Structure formats: C-alpha cells, structure tokens
Amino acid sequence: MTSAGLILNDVRLAIGGRTLFDGLCLCIAPGEIVTLMGESGSGKSSLIAYICGSLDTEFDVRGSVTLDGQDMGPLPIERRRIGVMFQDDVLFAHMSVGENLAFAVPPGVTRSERQTRVNDALVEADLDGFAARNPATLSGGQKARVALMRALLAEPRAMLLDEPFSRLDATLRERVRNFAFSTIKRRNIPALLVTHDRQDKSDHVITL
Amino acid sequence: MRPVKAAFARNPFGWALPLTLAVFIGPIFLGLFGTLLPAFGLQPALGSFELSFDPWHDFFNDPALTKSLRLTLTVGFGATLIAVIIGFCSVAILFGTRAFGIVRSLLAPALAFPHASFAVGLAFLIAPSGWIARLISPWATGWDQPPDLLIVRDPDAIALMLSLALKESLFLVLMIVGALGQINAGSLLRSARSMGYAPARAWLIVIAPQVHAQVRLPIYAMLASALSIVDMAIVLGPAAPPPLAPMTLDWFRELDSGRQLMASVAAIFQLLLVIGAVLLWRFGEMVVNLAVRGPLTNGIRRGWAERIAGGVGRIGISLALVASVGAILMLLIWSFAGTWSWPGALPQRWSAAMWVRSGDTLVLLVWRTAIIAIAASAIATALAIFCLEAGIGQPKSRWLVILYVPLLVPQISFLFGVQLLWNRLWLDGTMVAVTLTHLLFVLPYVFLVLSDPYRALDPRIAIAARSLGASRLRTLVRIKIPLLARPIATAMAIGFAVSVGQYLPTLFAGAGQIDTLTTEAVALASGADRRLAGVIAFTLTALPFMALALVSLAPNRLGRANQ
Numbered sequence: 001m002t003s004a005g006l007i008l009n010d011v012r013l014a015i016g017g018r019t020l021f022d023g024l025c026l027c028i029a030p031g032e033i034v035t036l037m038g039e040s041g042s043g044k045s046s047l048i049a050y051i052c053g054s055l056d057t058e059f060d061v062r063g064s065v066t067l068d069g070q071d072m073g074p075l076p077i078e079r080r081r082i083g084v085m086f087q088d089d090v091l092f093a094h095m096s097v098g099e100n101l102a103f104a105v106p107p108g109v110t111r112s113e114r115q116t117r118v119n120d121a122l123v124e125a126d127l128d129g130f131a132a133r134n135p136a137t138l139s140g141g142q143k144a145r146v147a148l149m150r151a152l153l154a155e156p157r158a159m160l161l162d163e164p165f166s167r168l169d170a171t172l173r174e175r176v177r178n179f180a181f182s183t184i185k186r187r188n189i190p191a192l193l194v195t196h197d198r199q200d201k202s203d204h205v206i207t208l
Numbered sequence: 209m210r211p212v213k214a215a216f217a218r219n220p221f222g223w224a225l226p227l228t229l230a231v232f233i234g235p236i237f238l239g240l241f242g243t244l245l246p247a248f249g250l251q252p253a254l255g256s257f258e259l260s261f262d263p264w265h266d267f268f269n270d271p272a273l274t275k276s277l278r279l280t281l282t283v284g285f286g287a288t289l290i291a292v293i294i295g296f297c298s299v300a301i302l303f304g305t306r307a308f309g310i311v312r313s314l315l316a317p318a319l320a321f322p323h324a325s326f327a328v329g330l331a332f333l334i335a336p337s338g339w340i341a342r343l344i345s346p347w348a349t350g351w352d353q354p355p356d357l358l359i360v361r362d363p364d365a366i367a368l369m370l371s372l373a374l375k376e377s378l379f380l381v382l383m384i385v386g387a388l389g390q391i392n393a394g395s396l397l398r399s400a401r402s403m404g405y406a407p408a409r410a411w412l413i414v415i416a417p418q419v420h421a422q423v424r425l426p427i428y429a430m431l432a433s434a435l436s437i438v439d440m441a442i443v444l445g446p447a448a449p450p451p452l453a454p455m456t457l458d459w460f461r462e463l464d465s466g467r468q469l470m471a472s473v474a475a476i477f478q479l480l481l482v483i484g485a486v487l488l489w490r491f492g493e494m495v496v497n498l499a500v501r502g503p504l505t506n507g508i509r510r511g512w513a514e515r516i517a518g519g520v521g522r523i524g525i526s527l528a529l530v531a532s533v534g535a536i537l538m539l540l541i542w543s544f545a546g547t548w549s550w551p552g553a554l555p556q557r558w559s560a561a562m563w564v565r566s567g568d569t570l571v572l573l574v575w576r577t578a579i580i581a582i583a584a585s586a587i588a589t590a591l592a593i594f595c596l597e598a599g600i601g602q603p604k605s606r607w608l609v610i611l612y613v614p615l616l617v618p619q620i621s622f623l624f625g626v627q628l629l630w631n632r633l634w635l636d637g638t639m640v641a642v643t644l645t646h647l648l649f650v651l652p653y654v655f656l657v658l659s660d661p662y663r664a665l666d667p668r669i670a671i672a673a674r675s676l677g678a679s680r681l682r683t684l685v686r687i688k689i690p691l692l693a694r695p696i697a698t699a700m701a702i703g704f705a706v707s708v709g710q711y712l713p714t715l716f717a718g719a720g721q722i723d724t725l726t727t728e729a730v731a732l733a734s735g736a737d738r739r740l741a742g743v744i745a746f747t748l749t750a751l752p753f754m755a756l757a758l759v760s761l762a763p764n765r766l767g768r769a770n771q
Binding site for chain 2: 052054079081082084090093095099104105114154
C-alpha cells in the first residue's frame with residue numbers, strides 16, 4: 001500500500017463520553033475525491049476539524065492522520081498544508097478579491113509572480129476582472145469559487161471541503177461542484193468532501 | 209404632524225427616540241452653549257452682554273499653557289496608543305487559548321474598577337514609599353528609607369500616561385471581545401492558519417482589521433477621555449502645571465471671574481483639541497492602513513512581527529491585570545493598616561480603627577453614591593429598553609453614533625454649562641441634578657451592553673406572543689423582559705458601576721454640595737492619611753464589584769428565565 005495521499009487510521013472521536021465514531025479507516029489517493037455523508041451530529045465536521053488540526057481539546061481522540069506518509073498529529077494547523085473550504089465562504093471582508101487570493105500565495109514569490117498567480121486563478125475561476133471587487137458584492141457561486149481558488153493558491157497537499165456547496169441553489173451548486181472537482185483533480189491532490197447532499201457524489205462515497 | 213402620529217400609532221414606543229435625544233443631546237448642547245457664552249465674555253446672568261475676546265487672549269498668554277498642552281497631548285496620544293497596542297496584541301496572542309478564557313472572565317470586574325480608586329491604589333503601589341519599593345527594599349535597592357524620586361505626579365506625566373494605558377487596555381480588550389462576536393472569527397482564523405499562517409500573524413492580518421473597524425468609536429472615546437481625564441490626573445498627574453482638563457477645573461474653582469472666563473475658553477479649547485486629535489488619529493489610521501496593505505498579502509507566514517506582538521501582548525495584559533489586582537490589595541491593606549513603617553512589606557500592626565472612625569461618614573457616602581447610581585442606572589435601563597423596542601440600535605443605525613456623543617465630547621467642555629442649566633432650573637446642588645447628569649454617561653454603556661442580547665432574541669418569540677393576542681407592551685413586559693432578565697441585570701450593574709465612578713459630573717452638578725465616594729476618594733488621595741484614603745477608595749471599588757457579583761450570584765432564577 002502506498003503512503004501517498006491522505007490516510008486515516010483507526011480514528012475514534014468522542015466527546016462528553018459519547019463516541020461519534022470509532023475505527024474509521026480511510027485512504028484517499030492523490031487526485032481522488034471521497035465524499036463523506038452522515039446524519040447531523042454524526043461527527044462529519046468534527047472529523048474535518050480533526051484532520052486539519054483545529055479540533056477542540058474537549059474531544060477524546062484516538063488514531064492517526066498521515067499525509068504523504070507524514071504524521072499530522074504533532075503539527076499545528078498552519079504546518080499541515082491542508083486546505084479547507086468551509087460551508088461559509090469565509091472570505092476576508094477587509095480585503096479585495098485579489099488581496100484575498102494574494103494572501104494565500106506562499107512566501108518567497110516575487111510581486112509580479114504573485115500577481116500572475118492571482119490573475120491565473122481568477123481566469124481559472126472565470127472571474128477575470130474581479131480582482132478589485134469587494135467580496136461582499138459577489139454572488140454565492142462567485143464567493144465559493146474565490147474561496148476554493150484561495151485555498152488552492154496556498155499549494156495544499158490535501159483539501160477538505162466542509163459542505164461548501166450547501167448554501168448554493170441547485171443549478172449553481174452543480175456548476176460550482178463540477179468546477180471544484182475538476183480543479184482539485186487537475187492539481188492531483190486528495191480531497192475529502194463532507195456533505196448532506198446525495199448529489200455531491202465523487203469517486204467514492206462513505207457514510208458515517 | 210400626521211406622519212409622526214402615524215409612526216407613533218405603528219410603534220407605541222416611538223416617543224423613546226425624542227425623549228432619549230432630549231436626554232442625550234439636550235444637556236450637552238445646552239451645556240456647550242452655556243460654556244461658550246462666557247468664553248466670549250457674555251454672562252447674561254451677571255448682566256454682561258458685551259462680546260469680548262479678552263478671555264481667549266488671556267488664555268493663550270497664560271505661561272502654563274504650553275507645558276499643560278504638551279502634557280495633555282502626551283497623556284492623550286501616549287495612553288491611547290499604548291492601550292491599543294496592548295489590546296490588539298494581547299488578544300492576538302491569547303485568542304483561542306485557555307488563558308483567553310481567564311482574561312475574559314476578569315474583564316468585567318476590571319472595567320467596573322473606578323478610575324479614581326484605581327489611581328489611588330496604583331499610587332500606593334508605585335510611589336517611592338509604595339508596596340513595590342517596600343517589597344524590593346532594602347535587599348535589592350539598598351534603600352534604608354523611601355527614595356527621593358518623583359514617580360507619582362512626575363512632571364512629564366509618565367505615571368499618569370502608563371496607568372491610564374493599562375486601565376484603558378482592559379476596556380479595549382472587552383470591546384474587542386464584543387466585536388469578535390460580530391464576525392466569524394474562529395472560521396476566519398482557521399482558514400488563514402490552514403494556509404500556513406502563524407496564529408498571531410493570522411489574527412493580526414485577518415481579524416484585527418475587521419475588529420478595528422468595529423471598535424473605532426470606542427478607541428476615539430478612549431482618546432477623548434485620555435485627553436481630558438481629570439480624576440486620575442489629580443491623583444497621578446503633575447500639579448505645576450497639570451494637563452489642560454484639571455487646570456481648567458482649577459480655574460473654574462477660582463473666585464476670580466477673569467479666571468473663570470479663561471476656564472470657559474479652556475473648556476471650549478479642550479473640545480477643539482479632542483476634535484483635532486480624533487481627526488489626526490483617523491488620518492494616522494488611514495496612513496497605517498495604506499502602509500500595511502503590502503504586508504497583508506506578501507505571503508510571509510511567520511516572522512518577527514508576531515513574536516514582538518506576542519511579547520508586548522503578554523507583558524501588557526499581565527501588567528494591566530497585576531496593576532488592577534495590586535491596586536485593590538493596596539487599598540485593602542492600607543485601610544486596615546495600624547503601624548506600617550518602612551520597609552515592611554506588610555503592616556506591623558493591623559487595625560480596623562479607621563473603618564470604625566469613618567463609619568458614619570462612610571455610611572452616608574455609600575448611601576448617597578448608591579442611591580444616585582441605582583436611580584441613574586434604572587432610568588438608563590428603562591430608556592434603553594424603550595429605544596430598542598422602538599427599533600433604534602440596529603447594527604447600522606445612525607443613532608448608535610449619538611450614543612457615543614457623551615463619551616466623545618470632553619466632560620469639562622459642557623459640564624460647566626450643564627451646571628448653569630441646573631442653576632436656572634433651581635436644581636444645582638441636588639441629588640436630582642447629579643443623577644440626571646450621571647444619566648448622560650450611564651446610558652451609552654447600558655445601551656451597548658443591552659443591545660446585542662436584545663437583538664439576538666429570536667423575533668419569532670414576540671411574533672408568537674402577538675399572534676396569541678398580546679399587545680406590544682404586554683409582550684415586552686411579560687415575554688421579552690423576563691427572557692432578557694440576565695442581560696438587563698448586567699446592564700444595570702454596568703450602569704451602576706459607571707455612575708459610581710463619575711467624578712467631574714458629580715462635582716459640577718452637585719455644585720460642591722453633593723459628596724460621593726468618588727469625589728471624596730480623589731480629595732483624600734493627595735492628603736497625608738493613606739488609611740482613610742484606603743477606606744474610602746476600597747469602599748468605592750467594592751460597590752460596583754458587589755453589583756456585578758449580585759448579578760452573577762443570582763444565576764438560577766435569571767438563568768431559568770433566559771431559557
């Protein structure tokens with residue numbers, strides 16, 4: 001078995017004496033998108049928080065997460081290089097669309113290269129010319145695309161999608177979903193999508 | 209009139225707006241007007257109707273003015289800048305940690321700590337014969353007797369500036385915590401950290417600018433207050449000359465009518481100074497905003513900036529909390545000190561004699577202070593509830609700015625005029641005048657504390673009650689007020705604390721005839737008897753703490769109502 005990709009090994013999450021799930025094993029290969037479904041309160045969002053490293057200390061945790069063979073356990077969220085796309089787009093309201101994207105570009109990149117990457121991301125998201133726009137003026141679908149491109153510009157090694165399409169209407173949801181899936185696959189990174197929506201099918205679907 | 213009547217018919221609490229405006233704006237404008245006239249030599253009460261610029265000429269030629277202005281600006285800008293740096297850096301480094309929870313729980317009591325008693329306690333702590341010097345002497349300093357150093361009331365007002373900065377930094381942290389609830393701070397921070405940003409850097413880049421936009425008005429209020437602080441300046445600031453506001457107060461108190469006219473000029477000048485300072489601060493904000501635009505998106509994930517910010521934040525908030533706790537301890541120890549000779553860290557003999565000796569006076573002061581505070585906070589709470597019910601106080605409402613007017617306009621600039629107003633109404637020197645004047649400063653805080661919980665109440669609850677036939681008033685009294693019992697009690701306690709701490713409004717509206725714990729504590733601070741000052745200042749501190757404790761110790765009944 002290859003160690004590349006995102007691997008969850010025998011994970012158990014419990015809080016206040018209540019076990020959310022136990023013995024969860026998952027292997028997501030590079031370029032693969034796995035959909036995780038489950039009832040409300042089954043621990044889907046907690047699993048996302050656990051993988052990205054933002055789980056509350058009140059949780060009782062067992063098991064491990066490895067990414068490309070590296071144990072994520074000891075690493076804080078900012079060292080994991082795991083991109084997260086939340087249900088709320090979480091765009092930074094005090095920055096323009098372009099600044100939101102530039103914020104994610106890794107350090108050590110020249111100003112012109114940074115600008116190029118931002119422009120390329122805008123073109124890829126079909127938002128060319130939106131760099132100076134205030135995020136508040138964007139539609140739901142546009143915000144979701146900016147949020148995805150921003151997460152990807154940080155060059156993550158894996159992506160976590162926490163119900164990112166749930167606030168969009170049906171037509172828009174399908175467009176944004178197709179855009180997100182194709183973009184992630186092009187980057188060849190593993191991704192875990194948490195959703196309630198049965199339409200959000202990807203390479204594999206598992207249920208908590 | 210018809211549209212107004214129609215509006216009143218739609219909203220039976222529509223009268224709350226004009227009444228609140230009258231309570232807020234009326235006395236301030238009349239007070240400013242009443243101060244402005246004597247500044248130009250016009251004193252209708254004395255039959256003087258001749259316009260004159262002599263008071264201005266005298267004011268600008270006063271030899272103490274330049275030094276006094278320098279001190280005012282040093283204290284105003286210095287204290288505000290330090291408080292803002294400590295406030296933002298400490299939340300940046302503590303946000304999301306266990307320590308943040310502890311700090312949050314200490315903020316409300318720290319805010320309730322009156323400025324006057326904080327200053328008295330701090331003076332006992334940092335003076336050359338204070339506790340800090342005693343704790344390290346003679347083993348670390350070699351001092352066999354208190355050193356001849358001018359730490360308190362130093363000529364450059366450094367002690368005043370730093371003390372004010374520490375006190376105001378806690379207020380700002382409380383404001384920042386409140387503002388964090390308005391934005392999705394946790395998600396924003398997680399998002400930035402998932403891109404590799406260090407926690408403190410992520411907070412400073414992503415959260416701080418958004419929070420700053422929401423705490424801008426409180427910062428301006430802090431600046432205005434620091435530029436015109438009187439009670440702390442009398443206790444900790446220099447006397448020859450003092451900053452502008454205490455100097456103005458001295459002039460108002462002089463019998464010489466020429467000096468009083470100069471005081472009116474100084475009061476108006478103080479207002480212009482605050483307006484100029486706020487504009488300058490706003491300009492500074494814009495410059496900083498432009499300067500940090502590049503670093504916002506330079507991609508650097510971690511570096512020295514957040515390490516420095518972390519250090520400053522940790523040290524600053526620790527100092528602020530230690531200073532608060534230390535000041536309270538000092539007041540308590542001095543109030544029970546019998547014999548306490550240098551360099552003993554604690555009194556050699558403890559005694560309750562001063563408490564016993566000042567018993568009657570103390571009871572009278574407590575009674576008077578509490579009655580005024582209860583009345584002012586109760587009226588303020590009722591007005592705030594009616595205003596909120598009338599729909600004032602929505603997040604973007606322009607009326608919210610009006611709430612800050614009494615906090616932005618220097619007290620010294622309009623209180624003299626307010627005193628003249630009460631005099632015309634035969635009310636000056638009465639408890640009624642003092643209570644109504646306190647109301648000006650209590651109402652903004654009560655409104656701010658109450659407005660968020662009020663807006664957060666599920667509107668469907670009121671709709672359900674109305675659909676069952678309840679009138680709007682019945683819905684308010686039977687449904688909303690019981691549900692909001694705890695926030696209302698908290699707002700009243702905060703209002704009580706604000707009223708208890710009022711110095712200048714008590715002095716002016718009371719016309720020197722109404723003494724409260726605050727006026728007495730400030731008067732005693734420069735006296736020789738630290739024991740008596742300790743008794744009065746500790747009692748002054750205990751009153752607002754008791755009000756807050758009462759609210760927190762009554763959780764079951766209020767808590768059940770909230771559920």
